[in-house]
Amino acid sequence: MKSKQLDTATIEQFKKTIWHYFHTQGRTFSWRKTTDPYLIVVSEIMLQQTQTFRVEPKFENFTAHFPTFQTLATAPFSEVLRCWKGLGYNRRALALQKIAQEVVHNYNGILPNDPEILDSFPGIGPATAASICAFAFNKPTIFIETNIRAVFIHFFFQNQTKITDAQIYPLVAQTVDEHNPRNWYYALMDYGVLLKKMYPNPSRKSAHHTKQSTFEGSNRQIRGLILQALLEQASCTFEQLCCAINRDKNKIAEMLNELIKDKLIEYHDPFFKLSS
Structure with a gap:
């Protein structure tokens, strides 16, 4: 299937809408106030499959206990898990510590800014590798997450269903802000949250949409x-x-x-x- 091509006027109007909302009503989180690669990694791993309101207090507590790659890498896993408790998907806690150990042992404590390298780390796939590079290093990488997916479906696939990320990905690439990708992706995410409040979840039109299973008894x-x-x-x-x-x-x-x-x-x- 040939990918959709957006004209300049459509791209500019789209960006204007997203930026206007962000500049007037964008959300504030502590991980958005830093470009420290370690803090970005912690937040991105925590935010996998977990809502921001649950992550925010855990992020503050976790990074107070383990403020650097070095402190996390050398901590007993029981301490790491104790600070992680309540976020769920506990494999992420182990993966996060292994990431810290990888950075400390093989990269002199400095996180690589190459998404291909990050993709090889435990618990980091292509999307998380790209998002870390965007938020920590302001690199114009291309990635999709649930709120970004909702935005592109709402604007460019309104009368369609079973939309794949392969269809969305070229549009993300066409519209990414090359000069300020960090805030651009924050802006997209915030607009996606707005859409989910205004309309039935736009992501339900995605071919990848699934309902999370009930936790009780799982x-x-x-x-x-x-x-x-x-x-x-x-x-x-x-x-x-x-x-x-x-x-x-x-x-x-x-x-x-x-x-x-x-x-x-x-x-x-x-x-x-x-x-x-």
Whole structure:
């Protein structure tokens, strides 16, 4: 399928609309007040699949405890997880610490500004690598996230459904602000939040749109309960975990195997403990 090409007038009007809203009603977050690559990495990992209102207090607490790549890289994982607790998707906490260790051990504590290098880091895919480079280094990279997707669908695909990111991506590239990509992407995200308040979620027209599964009774909940128990007790047998969690034993065993595979916990017969 041939990608859509926008004319100059359309691009300029689009930018004018987005910038006007941002300059008058843009949101303020602490991670937007810095270009420190470490703080940008922390915020971008936290913001994966997590809303800003949940991230903001955790970001402040986490970066107070671990203010640099070095402090995070050398911290016990139990401390990292304790500060992460409440954000969910706990694999991100481990990935974030491994990113810090990679930067400290292999890049002299300095985050590379190359998205291809960042894409090779744990927990960082192409979109997050590009967003980190945009926000930390003001590089005009191209990426899509949920609010950006909503904006482009609303403006350029109004009467269509099952729109793919492959269709949107060229339009993001055509409209990116080459001189100030950092604030341009913040502006797009803020306009996307506005659209979701004004209209039924525009992202529902995306071919990639999925509804998040219910947390109560989910595998994610059981994984979280296991990690919480190991934070409180340091080490537990299988039977102790079953008593503490009070869930189906087969499901607990399955989640324990997943957590071991993800390297979040370790098993030293007969005890389970957080990864060291």
